Amino acid sequence: MSGDAGSADPRRRRVLTLVGLGTGGLAALAVGVPVGAAVLQPAWLRRGAAWRDVGVPGDFTPGVARLVIFDRPGTTPHAQLTTGDLRRDTAWVTREDGGWLALQNNCLHLGCPVRYQPGSRLYLCPCHGGVYDARGVNLAGPPRAPLVRLGVREQAGRVQVRAQALPLPDLLGRPR
Numbered sequence: 546m547s548g549d550a551g552s553a554d555p556r557r558r559r560v561l562t563l564v565g566l567g568t569g570g571l572a573a574l575a576v577g578v579p580v581g582a583a584v585l586q587p588a589w590l591r592r593g594a595a596w597r598d599v600g601v602p603g604d605f606t607p608g609v610a611r612l613v614i615f616d617r618p619g620t621t622p623h624a625q626l627t628t629g630d631l632r633r634d635t636a637w638v639t640r641e642d643g644g645w646l647a648l649q650n651n652c653l654h655l656g657c658p659v660r661y662q663p664g665s666r667l668y669l670c671p672c673h674g675g676v677y678d679a680r681g682v683n684l685a686g687p688p689r690a691p692l693v694r695l696g697v698r699e700q701a702g703r704v705q706v707r708a709q710a711l712p713l714p715d716l717l718g719r720p721r
C-alpha cells in the first residue's frame with residue numbers, strides 16, 4: 546500500500562510540473578504576441594513601402610471605384626491566409642472632386658477582399674457581411690475600423706498608389 550502511494554507521488558509531481566509549464570507557456574504567449582506585434586508593426590509597415598504605377602487618369606471614371614493590382618511590398622501571415630497571392634496586392638481607386646481615393650482591398654475584420662457595388666457605391670465583404678461606404682467607412686457587420694487608405698497621386702501622367710504592408714490585427718481582429 547505504502548509502495549503504491551510512494552510511486553504515485555513522483556508521477557503526480559511530473560504531471561503537475563507539466564501542467565505548470567504549459568500554463569506558464571500560454572501566459573507568456575498571451576503577453577508576448579501582442580507586445581511583439583506592437584513593437585514590430587511600425588517597421589513592418591515601412592518595409593518596402595513605395596509608389597506603384599496603376600494606370601493613367603483616363604482609366605478611371607469619376608466617382609466609380611476601379612480595382613488596381615500592384616506589387617506587394619511585404620506580407621504578413623494575415624495576408625498570406627486571406628489573399629493567397631504573396632506577390633500582388635489590390636486596391637480600389639476612385640477619382641472624385643478633382644482628387645483621388647485609394648482603399649486597400651482587405652476587409653478590416655479578417656482580411657477578405659471586398660467587392661465594390663457601383664450602384665450603391667458600397668463595399669461589401671463576402672466573408673461575414675461587412676459593409677463599408679464609398680469612403681471606406683465601416684457601416685455594418687463585424688469590421689470595427691474603416692478600410693485602410695493608401696497614398697495616391699498623379700505623377701508625370703501616371704496614377705500611383707503608395708503600397709504598404711497590411712497592418713497587423715490585434716488578438717480581437719482589430720487593426721492597430
Ligand code: FES
Pocket residue numbers: 652653654655656657670671672673674675686687688
Ligand atoms: S472578413 Fe470581412 S466581415 Fe469578416
